[in-house]
Amino acid sequence: DTGVSQDPRHKITKRGQNVTFRCDPISEHNRLYWYRQTLGQGPEFLTYFQNEAQLEKSRLLSDRFSAERPKGSFSTLEIQRTEQGDSAMYLCASSLGRGSYTFGSGTRLTVV
């Protein structure tokens, strides 16, 4: 098991474009989380899946954001009509039950 994988590592996009990030969790982990981290801050919770069900969403997750985990394995996070304020590191984590979380290396998004 190679840990939590995130793709791409870096993404530069023009304002108004749509972007999609992928997260592959540790295979036996049933819980998957997305966090956003802006420069100089700690990560902030965005959303959480248990298997394929999205059980919690932060108010930070505006209508332009959508996340899926279609078969309870990998997850995607899509941002529509990107804004400069969306520039951040997007971190994915997974866990088995309420055990410790394993984080990926993140996707750094820059909106220009």
Place this chain on the structure above:
Amino acid sequence: AQKITQTQPGMFVQEKEAVTLDCTYDTSDQSYGLFWYKQPSSGEMIFLIYQGSYDEQNATEGRYSLNFQKARKSANLVISASQLGDSAMYFCAMRDPGAQKLVFGQGTRLTINP
């Protein structure tokens, strides 16, 4: 609402010295968990140590120990015999029993000087 406060934006320490990173928390729950993560420049959050609110002993993991003072609501991370590779951002985080998410502090940037 839960809140984590890390009051040291940056710390500079000589190699081989011990270092204490401060963390205070605020919660009305009696049961909660406290975590410390290391984030090197590569971006990955690396789990270091965990302390449950009902754990009687302070947690230790190799060179890392957690100085847990429940009455003062503090959970300071102690790194013994610091190494150059310890240079990174360090985050304290909390999880309450009813939630799945972690709440993070703003972090402390630790720099180890040779």
